[in-house]
Amino acid sequence: MVCPLCVNANETIDDLVTPREWTSSDEKPLKAELVSADEKITELKRSSDRRIFKILLNKISEDDQ
Numbered sequence: 001m002v003c004p005l006c007v008n009a010n011e012t013i014d015d016l017v018t019p020r021e022w023t024s025s026d027e028k029p030l031k032a033e034l035v036s037a038d039e040k041i042t043e044l045k046r047s048s049d050r051r052i053f054k055i056l057l058n059k060i061s062e063d064d065q
Contacts, residue, residue, distance in 0.1 A: 019047040023061040 019033045032044035045052050
């Protein structure tokens with residue numbers, strides 16, 4: 001199955017749910033795992049306290065979209 005959020009063809013959905021560093025559009029880092037995403041909102045679970053954040057897609061760096 002094609003992963004619509006994956007950056008490259010070798011990436012799987014499992015690669016996205018592994019905690020990693022995400023960057024906001026204003027360059028702030030967040031170590032988190034992907035919970036869900038659609039065309040407007042991304043939900044990320046912060047690794048340090050497991051808190052879930054709903055973030056507008058345009059607030060995530062272009063590289064992480």
